[in-house]
Amino acid sequence: MSVTAAASGFVVLLLTVPVVLSQSGWSVTYDALESKICAPRGSTVTIHCNYAYPLRHTPNRAVSESFWFIKDSIGVYVDLRTDPQYSGRVLYDCEKEEKKCTLIISDVRQSDSAEYKFRFTTNQPADSWTGSPGVTLSVADFQVQVRSSNQYSSHKELMCQSSCPLPHTLTYVWYNNQREIQRGPSPSYSSRFYYGDIVSCAVKDNERSRSPPMLVQSQNGWGVSYASTEICAFRGSTVDINCTYTYPGKLNNKARSFWFVKDPNVDLTTDPKYSGRVEYTCEDNKCCLRISDLRQSDSAEYKFRFITNQPADSWTGSPGVTLSVKDPQLQVHVRRSMNIQISNWTELTCHSSCQLPHHLSYVWYNKHNQVKGGKKYFLLEHVEAADSYYCAIKGHEHIRSASVCAPEVPVVSSPSGEIMEGSSVTLTCSSDAQPAANYTWYKKNEREEFQLLLEGTRFVFSSIQSSDSGVYHCTAENELGRNSTDIIIAVKYAPRSPSVSVSPTGEIVEGSSVSLTCSSDANPAANCTWYRNHTRIGEPKNIHHFTAISSGDRGVYHCKCENKHGRNSTSKSIDVLYAPKLPSVSVSPSGEIVEGSSVNLTCSSDANPAANCTWYRNHTRIGEPKNIHHFTAISSGDRGVYHCKCENQYGHNSIMKSLDVLYAPKLPSVSVSPNGEIVEGSSVNLTCSSDANPPADYTWYKENEDSPKASEQIFNIADVRAEHGGNYLCAAQNIRGRHNSTVRLTVKAVSLGAWKSAVILITSGVFLGIILLFTFFLIRKMRTSKQSSQPGDRSDNSEKFPSNQSEEQRDFHSATVHFLKNQTDPIYSNIRPVGASGHEEDDDDDDEEEEDEVAYATVTFKSSDPRVQDTGEDPATLYSTVTKNF
Incomplete structure (x- = not known):
């Protein structure tokens, strides 16, 4: 300690x-x-x-x-x-x-x-x-004790004695005649004292709780001490004041003692003011003063004085006893507790501001009805809210205490009208109760529990906020019971920043049902409206519902909530996941695509998340998945239909794009039809073809002639004559360029007999073919497994190529043309050239060829393979050699 x-x-x-x-x-x-x-x-x-x-x-x-x-x-x-x-x-x-x-x-x-x-x-x-x-x-109470053994010596050793052992660290303070004389750690004090010295002691920091004063040095054993130096009594009561006195020797019959107030020579028993109210009870060296029917004027300092039978032998006990006469100021003290035997109890005590005598009897009342009498204490098992208790002193019932009662239902005062956020608000709780009630404030939380806020009659909001709204609970309680009341505080305020929730949570997929809910803390309740792109969506309501949300619903939505005190708003970004839409394809550069140029095909599709796009041609993927396909130098072979397929985890979509490439005509290929024997006077077709985009226009020229012979792809000579022989050039041309090929046609005349023989031979061949066809069907009908005969001789003058010939060799063709002698025969009268006539053959050549009757024309075609390099001579020239025998 x-x-x-x-x-x-x-x-x-x-x-x-x-x-x-x-x-x-x-x-x-x-x-x-x-x-x-x-x-x-x-x-x-x-x-x-x-x-x-x-x-x-x-x-x-x-x-x-x-x-x-x-x-x-x-x-x-x-x-x-x-x-x-x-x-x-x-x-x-x-x-x-x-x-x-x-x-x-x-x-x-x-x-x-x-x-x-x-x-x-x-x-x-x-x-x-x-x-x-x-x-x-x-x-501990302190008392001064004298430790000196010689009572006649003026030097005394004093001890500040405690009723229980105190710590050794205390500091003691000594007083002599109300004046401090020493301060130190020792509880003892030694000094020389004189007659009349009154000493007391205390401890540091607690000087007001001193020991009773003690007369240290009596005169040869003379002294008076009082049982109490201060007494309180109420009017009409009786008080006893006791003292003890000492002196050398004994008092004889002539000695006397008495009490006085002011004049030491006036005995109270002789004072008319106290007539009939004062009584002394003295025995041995003790004497008691009893004053009855006390009055307010009896308040004074009372002293005891005794006188011996010796001249001038007297002593007065000074200071004396101070008596205060006043109303007892009765009060009922209340205390509550609990124990095992009595679960709840209340104890009432009739208390006075004065120290009342122990022999007094008390009377207890409840609402002016006497309920018990006798003791100072009154124990109650139950206290009703309407009970009101007070006490009085028996025989002095007119002196009564104030009533005690449990608190009534508290009344809470609050500002009238609306309570605006930010204003200062004071709640005051009051209740009639005795003793005075203690007040406690609570607030109901979200769990419907009352949470302690503070103790006191007033609850002050210096700047009330919306969060302060709610149910407040004031409890008034004293020792007799408790009562409480509730008050609802609704602070009026503009909407707070709204909060937006999306249902269902997680990813939003196109086609699903989605609700946007907007809410805002406001009082009074706010009206909320949804906007998109500053345009209101429907009527004001806090929920906006998408029955089947689409990709077009993506974007930022605004919710605005307002009441009469203000407004507030917030925004919410809505992202919708969806499969790729129909892709779009762009070609760069735009316009016509020319062979050899650099071209990009770009595919894009609206999708969320972004789609991966892949290019296909003829159902075959072109390269790795990417939305751009690049042609470094596009060729005619790149023409065709391209497909772009875009996909993400929610689906796919595709589109096709036809790609057209413009290019100049390739090296034309020419052909002669029929490719067999060309008889003068017969019809022959020269055909020219070339790969070109746009398609080529064809023009036929005969060597050494400026004017074109024909402007068609097929040049027809209906009546072939000898002058039609020679070199023919086919020019293929479009807006991108031109390419030529040359064919040589040699026409040889034949005799009439040979012509007839040829006709007979052809007719025989046709007849033989009919017989063979009939035989084939007959044999098939007879279901023979093997053909027993071969077809007869064919009259086919076109030369066949072995199967092991090369491609270039197979590109050559020969035709044997039989010409009749140069006769005037009506059979040739219908032969005429198609278009302008060509150059005639040299006469020397004709003379040489007339040596034979039959002319053989060999027409040789050279391949139009573009890999063959141009040497200045048209590689597609047709050569005819005609030999005549007469």
Whole structure:
């Protein structure tokens, strides 16, 4: 235990008592050095404790109530905060999380000497625990003792004696005739004293609680001491004032003693003011003054004086006893507690501001009806809300206390009208109660539980906010009971920033049902409206619903909420996932595509997430998936239909694009039809073809002639004559360019007989073919498995090529043409050229060829393979050799 100076000037005692009581996890530990402590009267005492309780089987167990108490004569537990004896002097400093609680008692008195214990109760039924044994507090009174053995010596050794052992660290203060004479750590004081010296002692920081004054040096054993130096009594009552006196020897019959007020020569028994009201009771060296029917004027300092039978032998006890006569100011003190036998009880005490005699009897009333009489204490098992108790002194019923009653239903005052956010608001709770009620404010939380806010009659919002809205609960409580009332605080305010929720949560897929919900904290409730691109969507409502959301619904939506106090808004971005839309294809550069140029095909599709695009041609993928296909130098072979397919995890889509490439005509190929024997006067077709885009225009020219022979792809000579022989050039041309090929046609005349023979031969061949065809069907009908005969000789003058010939060799063709002698025959009259006539053959050639009757024309075709390089001579020239035999 240690004592330190408190700010208030009181002595603060810090106690550490190692007292532990534990059972199955329940314990209370008092932190102190000793289990019994001593504190000077008037000091401040602090007692600490720690407690514990088990949670293993009841994890939700928590302390619901805790208090300190002392066990009085009737065996009950009284919360010190409700005991009027400790009113205004007790403070608890408890921390539930750390499971500790401190008791602080200020201005301790002799009546505070007791055993203090801590008790707690949990939220579980019948769960409570008391720390026993507790801490025993003894409040010390001081008394000055003389330690000198020689009563006649003026040098005295004094001791400031305490009723219990105090710490050795205290500082003692000594007074002589109300004046400080010494301050130090020793409880003793030595000095020379003279007659009339009155000494008292105290401890530092608690000087107002001094010891009773003591007359140190009497005159040869003369002295008077009083049992009490201050007495309080009420009007009409009787008071006893006692004293003890000493002197050398004994008083004889001539000695006398008496009490007086002001004049030491006036005995109270002879004072007319006290006539019939004063009585002395004296025996040995003690004397008692009794004054009855006290009056206000009786308030005075009373002294005792005795005179011996010796001349000038007298002594007066000074200072005397101060008597205060006043109304008793009766009060009813109330305290509540609980014990095992009595679950709830209330104790009423009739208390007076004066120290009343113990022999008095009391009367108790409830609403002016006497309910009990006799004792100063009145124990109630139940107190009704309408009960009103007071007390009086029997025989003096006109002197009564004020009534005590439980609080009525509190009245809460609040500002009238609407409460606007940000304003200052004060709630005041009041209730008629005696003793005065203690007020506690609570607020109901989301779990419908009342949460403690503060204690006091007033609850002030310096700047009230919307979060302060709710149900407030005011409780008025005194020792007789409690009552409460609720008040609803609705703060008016503009909408807060709205919050937007999307249902269902997660990814939004095209075609699904989606709801946007907008809400805003506001009072009064706000009306919310949805906007998109600053255009309102439907009527004002807080939910916007998409029955089947589409990709076009993507974007930013705005929700605006408003009431009469203002508005607020927020935005929400909506992303819709969907399969690729129909792709679009662009060609770069735009316009016509010319062979050899650089070309890009670009494919794109609206999709979320972005689609991967792949190019295909003829169902075959072209390269890796990418949306651009590049032609470094596009060729005619790249013409065709291209497909672009775009896909993501939600689907795919595709489109096709036809790609046209413009290019100049390739090297034309020419042919002669028929490709067999060309007879003068017959019809012949010269055909020219070339790969070109756009398609080529064809023009036929004959060598050494400026004018074209024909402007068609097929040049027809209906009546072939000898002058038609020669070289023919085919020119293929379009807007991109031109290419030529040349063919040589040699016409030889034949005799009429040979012509006829040829006709007969052809006719025979046709007839033979008919017979062979008939034979084929006949044999097939007879289901023979093998053909027994071969067809007859063919009259085919066209030369066949072996199968093992090369491609270039197979590109050559020969024709044998039989010409008749140059005769005038009507059979040739219908031969005419198609178009302009060509150059004639040289006469020398004709003479040489006339040596034979039959002319053979060999027409040779050379391949039009573009790989053959141009040497200046047209590689497609047709050569004819005609030999005539006559």
